[in-house]
Amino acid sequence: MKDKQSRHSxxxxxxxxxxxxxxxxxxxxxxxxxFFEGVExxxxxxxxxxxxxxxxxxxxxxPREALDELMEDAKCEIISTRSSSLVDxxxxxxxxxxxxxxxxxxxxxxxxxxxxxxxxxxxxxxQHTGFTQVEDIFYSRxxxxxxxxxxxxxxxxxxxxxxxxxxxxxxxxxxxxxxxxDCWYLFALDRPYALLGGGRVGPLATxxxxxxxxxxxxxxxxxxMTDLEPEVMALFHQSQCATAAEATKRxxxxxxxxxxxxxxxxxxPCGYSMNxxxxxxxxxTIHITPETEFSYVSFETNIPQxxxxxxxxxxxxxxxxxxxxxxxxxxxxxxxxEFARQLKLPTLRSEYRQRDLQYCSVRGYDLVYALFEEWxx
Amino acid sequence: MKDKQSRHSxxxxxxxxxxxxxxxxxxxxxxxxxFFEGVExxxxxxxxxxxxxxxxxxxxxxPREALDELMEDAKCEIISTRSSSLVDxxxxxxxxxxxxxxxxxxxxxxxxxxxxxxxxxxxxxxQHTGFTQVEDIFYSRxxxxxxxxxxxxxxxxxxxxxxxxxxxxxxxxxxxxxxxxDCWYLFALDRPYALLGGGRVGPLATxxxxxxxxxxxxxxxxxxMTDLEPEVMALFHQSQCATAAEATKRxxxxxxxxxxxxxxxxxxPCGYSMNxxxxxxxxxTIHITPETEFSYVSFETNIPQxxxxxxxxxxxxxxxxxxxxxxxxxxxxxxxxEFARQLKLPTLRSEYRQRDLQYCSVRGYDLVYALFEEWxx
Numbered sequence: 029m030k031d032k033q034s035r036h037s038x039x040x041x042x043x044x045x046x047x048x049x050x051x052x053x054x055x056x057x058x059x060x061x062x063f064f065e066g067v068e069x070x071x072x073x074x075x076x077x078x079x080x081x082x083x084x085x086x087x088x089x090x091p092r093e094a095l096d097e098l099m100e101d102a103k104c105e106i107i108s109t110r111s112s113s114l115v116d117x118x119x120x121x122x123x124x125x126x127x128x129x130x131x132x133x134x135x136x137x138x139x140x141x142x143x144x145x146x147x148x149x150x151x152x153x154x155q156h157t158g159f160t161q162v163e164d165i166f167y168s169r170x171x172x173x174x175x176x177x178x179x180x181x182x183x184x185x186x187x188x189x190x191x192x193x194x195x196x197x198x199x200x201x202x203x204x205x206x207x208x209x210d211c212w213y214l215f216a217l218d219r220p221y222a223l224l225g226g227g228r229v230g231p232l233a234t235x236x237x238x239x240x241x242x243x244x245x246x247x248x249x250x251x252x253m254t255d256l257e258p259e260v261m262a263l264f265h266q267s268q269c270a271t272a273a274e275a276t277k278r279x280x281x282x283x284x285x286x287x288x289x290x291x292x293x294x295x296x297p298c299g300y301s302m303n304x305x306x307x308x309x310x311x312x313t314i315h316i317t318p319e320t321e322f323s324y325v326s327f328e329t330n331i332p333q334x335x336x337x338x339x340x341x342x343x344x345x346x347x348x349x350x351x352x353x354x355x356x357x358x359x360x361x362x363x364x365x366e367f368a369r370q371l372k373l374p375t376l377r378s379e380y381r382q383r384d385l386q387y388c389s390v391r392g393y394d395l396v397y398a399l400f401e402e403w404x405x
Numbered sequence: 406m407k408d409k410q411s412r413h414s415x416x417x418x419x420x421x422x423x424x425x426x427x428x429x430x431x432x433x434x435x436x437x438x439x440f441f442e443g444v445e446x447x448x449x450x451x452x453x454x455x456x457x458x459x460x461x462x463x464x465x466x467x468p469r470e471a472l473d474e475l476m477e478d479a480k481c482e483i484i485s486t487r488s489s490s491l492v493d494x495x496x497x498x499x500x501x502x503x504x505x506x507x508x509x510x511x512x513x514x515x516x517x518x519x520x521x522x523x524x525x526x527x528x529x530x531x532q533h534t535g536f537t538q539v540e541d542i543f544y545s546r547x548x549x550x551x552x553x554x555x556x557x558x559x560x561x562x563x564x565x566x567x568x569x570x571x572x573x574x575x576x577x578x579x580x581x582x583x584x585x586x587d588c589w590y591l592f593a594l595d596r597p598y599a600l601l602g603g604g605r606v607g608p609l610a611t612x613x614x615x616x617x618x619x620x621x622x623x624x625x626x627x628x629x630m631t632d633l634e635p636e637v638m639a640l641f642h643q644s645q646c647a648t649a650a651e652a653t654k655r656x657x658x659x660x661x662x663x664x665x666x667x668x669x670x671x672x673x674p675c676g677y678s679m680n681x682x683x684x685x686x687x688x689x690t691i692h693i694t695p696e697t698e699f700s701y702v703s704f705e706t707n708i709p710q711x712x713x714x715x716x717x718x719x720x721x722x723x724x725x726x727x728x729x730x731x732x733x734x735x736x737x738x739x740x741x742x743e744f745a746r747q748l749k750l751p752t753l754r755s756e757y758r759q760r761d762l763q764y765c766s767v768r769g770y771d772l773v774y775a776l777f778e779e780w781x782x
Binding site: 185186189193199200201202203205206207208209382384385386387388389 | 562563566570576577578579580582583584585586759761762763764765766
């Protein structure tokens with residue numbers, strides 16, 4: 029179901045302004061006006077308690093109208109939907125949302141405000157789903173290119189952690205990569221919380237250190253790319269490709285992962301989003317900000333693999349980035365766990381050198397972070 | 406050679422004030438006045454080029470008077486000195502300094518300002534040593550307990566990175582551990598610099614990615630402890646032990662590492678510092694802030710070992726801390742390298758649980774960080 033294709037409303041406005049301006053207006057103000065922040069804020073919420081015999085408790089019981097209201101808090105909107113038996117996938121005006129039985133994923137770019145969703149989301153969980161606990165929250169993102177353009181809540185990771193700690197006082201905040209360069213921030217709960225009324229949480233009566241969902245395999249691969257090949261990025265302008273399907277095919281996105289049912293959107297005048305669903309309930313999602321001055325592509329999937337070398341290589345070959353940031357996040361039950369614990373990430377093609385490599389243990393999950401950069405030519 | 410034992414001059418002043426104040430004055434201001442920051446700032450500078458055939462170039466050629474002046478920049482002073490054929494070891498009013506042929510280590514606690522030493526130090530290197538390059542700089546520390554009491558340059562890691570970047574524009578800054586809790590900051594150069602006049606540096610004519618000293622094994626183990634057993638800490642008050650030697654013996658510090666020649670100082674009315682030298686040129690240094698309200702002990706050594714499990718256990722058994730922060734930093738030539746790369750740090754006694762575990766690759770060095778905490782009793 030496609031609702032409309034008005035992605036990046038703020039962006040589009042700026043693009044239109046750009047069209048009417050002279051090329052040589054390059055003051056700082058103009059640069060800011062011609063900018064779109066591709067970097068996504070990624071919010072993942074797990075609720076529970078998980079009980080495979082109880083099929084009634086389900087985040088997908090939240091009504092669509094309530095989700096539309098929720099997206100207003102985040103300053104974006106739903107523009108397309110696909111469902112499998114295990115997950116509902118939404119393309120948003122700014123990136124994507126995935127809702128399965130006990131996991132809610134909201135990934136939004138631009139100047140969206142996903143942290144502002146949380147109280148309403150928790151209220152909806154309490155009202156509609158039968159779940160009584162927040163098992164886990166993971167909030168993560170790459171450093172912004174222009175943090176000053178963000179809403180106050182998101183202007184720095186310190187501000188975001190403050191907002192999260194106001195809701196969840198015992199979270200842990202990490203920075204992988206360089207504080208003074210490319211990096212990837214993560215906030216994670218260090219214990220589950222009980223859902224109270226009014227979108228609030230409180231301590232659990234019987235605190236548990238390991239949430240039950242952690243016995244299920246869970247893994248996420250993210251490949252975040254910047255400084256991309258302009259010829260590839262050109263495909264994600266409507267001037268080059270008439271439809272999203274054409275952009276998906278000509279770029280080779282359709283060949284990245286086999287057996288994926290694709291919901292793709294090509295925005296006006298440029299920009300691309302794709303959600304893909306697999307029969308096993310896994311998802312893949314790709315978001316592209318193609319403008320040369322601030323090109324950005326993110327690839328994310330929760331497909332379990334014991335080695336992500338091939339998929340990372342295919343993604344990099346497809347988009348030809350100048351910089352590649354890879355994170356693999358896997359719990360102990362996941363077949364990707366060993367990959368997340370091993371410190372020798374597959375080297376990319378010889379054009380790339382590894383700038384940073386880090387590992388972090390996060391309450392039952394193993395996380396590896398690596399930054400690759402093209403050698404200067 | 407012992408010069409005097411006036412450690413912690415600021416501290417002593419505060420302690421004296423405390424003596425004349427009533428016990429029930431516990432306003433924030435009073436708390437601040439009764440506080441001493443045990444957390445050390447650790448600055449390690451490697452100069453070069455290293456050439457084993459050239460024995461003339463040597464940091465130990467810097468005259469003592471010049472070192473005394475240098476310490477003024479850092480707001481501390483030399484109070485005791487020992488030398489081996491490979492290293493000069495200084496006990497300072499606030500912690501320690503070690504100078505070997507091409508490595509300078511300055512570790513200072515309290516409200517000292519070691520970053521302010523760097524320009525003068527580089528000038529002294531240029532003037533006295535024959536070295537022409539800065540091969541590496543590592544600046545690291547745990548998060549402060551009371552950052553607001555620090556000099557402006559050191560009030561936050563952001564401020565420190567800014568000061569370092571003003572001198573060395575291409576450094577990399579990391580935070581291991583939690584941005585919103587216990588953590589350990591590191592700034593490291595990502596390339597060598599040429600020594601210019603006036604304590605400044607510039608780009609090398611022929612940039613080298615790996616500094617020659619990196620072919621020599623190099624490793625550092627740090628064990629930083631807080632919330633220590635008051636009965637153990639009591640030993641480091643002059644009211645309990647008449648001499649430093651007595652404190653060293655009764656605490657078991659003399660048994661921690663065999664074959665170490667110890668230079669120990671017990672401060673008035675409390676506090677302890679120890680430098681130890683081994684015949685192979687290695688050092689060990691221990692610094693103790695024993696007051697219950699802000700107890701802090703650091704243990705550091707560059708003794709090479711393929712496994713630090715035993716020494717860490719001995720140190721923890723000796724001081725009985727509530728929290729233990731361990732870092733192992735080793736280059737590729739070091740026998741400790743595998744230990745730094747392996748992600749299973751030895752678990753401490755069953756009283757401790759591992760809160761954080763991280764790994765970071767830093768330009769030829771491998772670094773592992775772990776935080777252990779006593780289980781709530």
